[in-house]
Amino acid sequence: MDFTSINPATGETIKHYPAWTDSDLEQALGLSAEVSSAWQSTPIEARCELLSNLVRTLRENSDFHAAKITLEMGKPIRESRAEIEKCAWAAEFFSQNTERFLRDELVETDASRSYVAFQPIGTVLGIMPWNFPYWQVFRFAVPVVAAGNCALLKHASNVPQCAEAIEKIFQQSGFPPGVFQWLRISHAQSEKLIQDPRVHALSLTGGEQAGRRIAALAGKSLKKTVLELGGSDPFVVLADADLELAATAAVTARFQNCGQSCIAAKRFILVDAIADEFLALFKRQVEVLSVGDPSREETRLGPMAKSDLRDGLHHTVAESMRQGAVPLAGCEPMAGPGYFYRPSILDRVQRGMPAYQEELFGPVAVMVRARDEQEALALANEHRYGLGASVWTRDSAKGEDFARRLQCGAAFVNGMVKSDPRMPFGGVKDSGYGRELSIHGLREFTNIKSIWIG
Known part of the structure; x- marks a missing residue:
């Protein structure tokens, strides 16, 4: 070894x-x-x-x-x-x-x-x-x-x-x-x-x-x-969410540690009514992420940890695009030394695509659209993983009810999933x-x- x-x-x-x-x-x-x-x-x-x-x-x-x-x-x-x-x-x-x-x-x-x-x-x-x-x-x-x-x-x-x-x-x-x-x-x-x-x-x-x-x-x-x-944590944005707040948190939730986190937001489930507006806000922030030398204070996104991980991530992204997913940003490795991958957005990901089924361990945000809140909950729960999840809504009572119905070890309302020594950490299902x-x-x-x- x-x-x-x-x-x-x-x-x-x-x-x-x-x-x-x-x-x-x-x-x-x-x-x-x-x-x-x-x-x-x-x-x-x-x-x-x-x-x-x-x-x-x-x-x-x-x-x-x-x-x-x-x-x-x-x-x-x-x-x-x-x-x-x-x-x-x-x-x-x-x-x-x-x-x-x-x-x-x-x-x-x-x-x-x-x-x-x-x-x-x-x-x-x-x-x-x-x-x-x-x-x-x-x-x-x-x-x-x-x-x-x-x-x-x-x-x-x-x-x-x-x-x-x-x-x-x-x-x-x-x-x-x-x-x-x-x-x-x-x-x-x-x-x-x-x-x-x-x-x-x-x-x-x-x-x-x-x-x-x-x-x-x-x-x-x-x-x-x-x-x-590990997990494929859903980040569910309902129609009444504060979209500015949700989009800002979403960028951190997806791209922190170059997306290499078990509890990173991995599937963004957007109710149709607000999907395009949320994506515009999200994309604007993704496009200005500073990528580069991780030892520099201003860097927000460093390299992936290993070359084989980058290769595997890109294979999943490319196959999902071949099956109809739409690239809105990045979706390709960066040229030059090191294991850098462009901060990426993959829209209109659907059931059966590799980006939907697998855990993407890297800087790729997967966007899934839902007709309404009921379908959003069903999409969040149908995955084999159940580590963390978050839901975004201005109605805290509705958010709490939604959170209780999420099949996961930790559910957050209007906050990104994170571990905390004061709270138990772990998952269900796979x-x-x-x-x-x-x-x-x-x-x-x-x-x-x-x-x-x-």
């Missing part, structure tokens, strides 16, 4: 990391098993103090870590700084709330005393993607270690410098050796690791096929899994199962134990 840093803005190879041998992996597993019992017994207050150290370490070195993100996966530097701050926010949130979230819950029964306890389960393996190379890891790891578990990270192979830096953050913050470890292992080694009895649960953020494979392997060993497998963040995410990897005292 090749762990190689490539700058997607230039195509330049930066650094190689050697893959681990089976002996290296065994040493890491042994260390995790050795420290696990002591870490589980560490008082929650002490674990939370280390999380506070983590917050300081991140914020004091924000520019250094943001530059790592921008260098390895091409995120504009302003967005990279925001990603680091979000990691710090999550660590801060759990440092302040873990003791309350894990407090015993008293239950009235026929016992003299009975309650529910939330106890660590051991070691959790996280298999994480490249698109938010710090945030995805912290979203997984912070609640895991806060709950008293050890965390093992198998990160995406194209962001090894980010993975290495994250491991050092935990070390610099005072976490005991072995509580958090980055594993430079192959897919074959990962599959063996999943079945190792020293690994007690798994968390995966990634593609649908990877999720099915991981779930099957974990199922053979009866291990708990949390899966976040977007996976389980939740991260909030009290619900913290308890996912605990033994929820009933204790009855006669």
Whole structure:
């Protein structure tokens, strides 16, 4: 397995990391098993103090870590700084709330005393993607270690410098050796690791096929899994929406991180009555997006993270146009070095087209037209994914009712979908199962134990 840093803005190879041998992996597993019992017994207050150290370490070195993100996966530097701050926010949130979230819950029964306890389960393996190379890891790891578990990270192979830096953050913050470890292992080694009895649960953020494979392997060993497998989030604009507000939010919701986000708005479902007006407002803002060097402050859109992703995206766009979709902007790669793709709008996308059926992970906005609100809801819900969704309307009561009927893990009214440490994050249908963040995410990897005292 090749762990190689490539700058997607230039195509330049930066650094190689050697893959681990089976002996290296065994040493890491042994260390995790050795420290696990002591870490589980560490008082929650002490674990939370280390999380506070983590917050300081991140914020004091924000520019250094943001530059790592921008260098390895091409995120504009302003967005990279925001990603680091979000990691710090999550660590801060759990440092302040873990003791309350894990407090015993008293239950009235026929016992003299009975309650529910939330106890660590051991070691959790996280298999994480490249698109938010710090945030995805912290979203997984912070609640895991806060709950008293050890965390093992198998990160995406194209962001090894980010993975290495994250491991050092935990070390610099005072976490005991072995509580958090980055594993430079192959897919074959990962599959063996999943079945190792020293690994007690798994968390995966990634593609649908990877999720099915991981779930099957974990199922053979009866291990708990949390899966976040992407989405094709609908951004529904109703006839009474504030179109200026919706169009401005839509540009950010689609093109942030070059469209490489599970919860990016991917299908814009527009009621016919306002479709043309919304598109005109949206297109005007897309055409002035600054595309270029992601290390420059003014850049809004950097390169895609990998060349094969750009090739796959364009194949989907081209095939959809062949089937009748209408290009309104972009819809082609940019010439020159790096993996840049023009900010694009694809209109009149219909059922059966690849751009409708597949998750477009890149800077292409897919426009789908609906006759009325009823058809808009049906279009939003008929997709196999169900991660996030948003609806836009001036009538907040109608928006709330619409949101409750959306088949997804998170529904937003007059706001773009985003993750928040205070709210659970996860999906339904082929977007996976389980939740991260909030009290619900913290308890996912605990033994929820009933204790009855006669």
